[in-house]
Amino acid sequence: MAMRMVGMALGKNVAMVVVAGCSSVIQGIGPKNAYGYPVLNIAFAAGPAAASGMWRAFKQRNKDVTVVVWAGDGGTADIGFASLSGAAERNEDFIYLCVDNEAYMNSGGQRSGSTPHGAVTTTTPEGKKENKKELLFIMLDHNIPYAATASVGYPHDLMDKLRRAKEVKGFRYIQILTPDPYGWLFDPSKTAEVGKLAVQTCYWPLIEVVNGKVRISNESLHCLKKETRRPLKDFLSVQGRYKKLSEKDYEELEKFVDDLWERILSMIS
């Protein structure tokens, strides 16, 4: 779903590096199923490194091509993080898209660094005990020119961000929340709703940081005050993965959201 939107937004002259995941499977079958642009399939840890080489090669040949890395949250937060951090530090000129479905969904739903507190995965049957890794803030600490978060619940917001990212030179990081019906245990037809609920309950912020300036998307503006937020329960109750959530875990999650927004607020002022 998110991939369609990326395609709509970026336009022509794109080359993509796909890190192992479901999207490597889609283009797997036969000649008819290929994407409409050059794709390099590569191992988890090598994605950003390969993209760094790729844009340099394009530059040497004087071609104006946007290099895009498409990686899951496992390939971003855990396995691929070393090379990602290195590429961000060198300020390589490509777009890094992290498709965050909050577990290793292609291999059967194992926990990743990006799985939130209390969520049941196949390797954490009692619910995860740790909080989600806050990738956006980690990437912001690299002082990259562009970083943003988006959700498939709001495609126009996602597309606008992608277009703005295309104009910026340097390392660009966008994290997209993609609800996964089979890992999060909800009905597939509710994918867009869950993506929206995550934003409405302020669990997922929609923000954009350009050269250190924070801009909060309209959909997320109500989250700035605690009273106007939608209760987190609405988001958790539609998903089966939070079934084993105790009162204490719920408070922990609420605190996580509060801390997240406090941090964003402190960045604005």
Place this chain on the structure above:
Amino acid sequence: MSLEYQFFPVSHPSEGAGGKTGNWRVVRPVVGDRCIGCNACYLWCPEGTIGVKGRRAEVNYEYCKGCGVCANVCPVKAISMVSES
């Protein structure tokens, strides 16, 4: 809100490249009279099988997987999911 987004790369592999849906679909979306042609279903459909032609949405049943996303995102609830059997 402009809807002149290009279709370019990702989303448009040749139609139904993974094969036609066959007979395993359980429910199918049926567009009713209330459709206002707002393009929301087109925007969210993961398969790219629904689109507005003229003033009404039309579904390509050969490749529709019956996931039901379109019925859920429709603002006027014009799409209903009907059982195949």
